[in-house]
Amino acid sequence: MIGSTITLIKMNKTTSELYWMLRSNSSFQNPYDDPDILAATHVIDKSISPILYIFGFPGNAMSFYLWQRPRLRHSSGYYLAALALTDLLFLVNHVLFELYKVWEVNLLEHPVVCEALPIIHMAFQYLSPLLVLAFTVERYIAVCFPLRRQEFCTTKKAVIVTICLSVLALGLGCMQGYFYQYDTQLGYCHLRSEAVTGGNKSIWSIWTWVTEMLVFLFVPLCILLLNVIIIREIRRLARCNESKVVHFQTVTTTFTLLLVSFYYIITSVPVSIVYAVRYEFLPSEQTFSPDLKSKYRKFQLAKTIIEELGMTHFACKFYIFLCAEKLFRDEFMHAILRVFCSKKLHTSDYTQHTVLQTEMAEPENETGPVILVAPSDSEYGSNETTM
DSSP: OHHHHHHHHHHOOOSSHHHHHTOOSGGGOOTTOOHHHHHHHHHHHHHHHHHHHHHHHHHHHHHHHHTTSGGGOSHHHHHHHHHHHHHHHHHHHHHHHHHHHTSOOOOSOSTTHHHHHHHHHHHHHHHHHHHHHHHHHHHHHHHHOGGGHHHHSBHHHHHHHHHHHHHHHHHHHTHHHHHEEEETTTTEEEEOHHHHTTGGGSHHHHHHHHHHHIIIIIHHHHHHHHHHHHHHHHHHHHHOGGGHHHHHHHHHHHHHHHHHHHHHHHHHHHHHHHHHTHHHHOOOTTOOOHHHHHHHHHHHHHHHHHHHHHHGGGTSHHHHHHHHOHHHHHHHHHHHHHHHHHHHHHHHHHHHHHHHHHTTTSOOOTTOOOOOOOOOGGGGOOOOSBO
C-alpha cells in the first residue's frame, strides 16, 4: 500500500501541488487514475513548466533590478521589487518540487529538507498575493484619498508593510513543518498520521481549506473590489477639469498596477475554485461508479491545465511592466545600453592603454591622454519617495 501511494504521489499533479504531492493517507488514494490521462498531464507538466522558467527567471531578476533604479524607487516600486524577488524565489523552489514530482529526482527524502522546503514553498505562495493586495491598497489611497498620499504612500511605509507581510506569510507557512515529517524507517517524506486523521475533517484538511480560500480566493476578491473602486474614481477624476493634474500624475502607474492585479486575479481564482470543488470529483473506495470515474479523469486533465495557467503570474509580470509602463521601458533600455556602452568603454580603454604603453618612449603631445568618462546614473533621474 505504501509503495503504491509513493507511485501515485510522483505521478499526480494537483491543484495545491505541495499538499497533494506528498499525501499518504488512504482517503486520498485514487484507484481510478487513467494511464492515458496521467500521461497527458505528465506531458503538459514537462512541456509548460520549463517554458515558464525560461521566461520567469530572467524576467523576475530584471524586474527586481529595475524597480530599484533611482527613477523607479518610489513606494509602489518597493512593493514590485519585493514581488519580483518573491516570484523569483518561488520559481527556484518550484523547480525543486518539479524535479521530485515530475522527473522523479529524489530531493525531499531527507531529514530537515522534508519539513523546511514545504514551509518555504507555501510562504512564497502566500506572500505573492499579499504583496499584490498591498500595492493595490496603496493605489486605492493614492487615487481616492490624494491628500493622504504623502502620509501613507511612502517608501518607508512600503518597506515596513513588506516586512510585516513577509513575517505573516512565513508564519502561515510554518504549519507545513508540522504537517510533513521524514520517516527514518521507511525513508520517505509524508504527511504525519495525526495531521490527516479524520479525512476531510482532519486538521490538515481544515487548515488547507481555510488558508487556500483566505489567501487565494478572498484576497483576490478584495483586490478585484479595490480595482473596481479605483477605476470608477479615475473615471470620475477624468470628468472633472479641476482634477486633471491629479489624474495625470497617477494614471500611468495606476494603469500598470491594475493590469498586474487583474492578471493575478484571472490566473489565481480558477485554481482556487478547482481546489475548492476537488472533493466533488475525488473518488474513494466507497464511491465506485463509471460516471464518477469518467468525471475524475476529466477533472484531472482540466486541473493540470488550469494549474499551469495559474503558474504564469509568477513568470510574466516583467513583460506586463515592459508593455504598459513607459518609464520601466526607458530604464530597461538604459540598462541594456549601459551594459553595451560599458563593453565598448572597456574595449576603448584597453586599446588606449596599449597605445600609451607603445608610445611611452615618445614625447607626450600637447593635448595629453584622453580620459573617457561614463555618464552617471544621476543624469537619468532622481529618487522619489512617494507615488
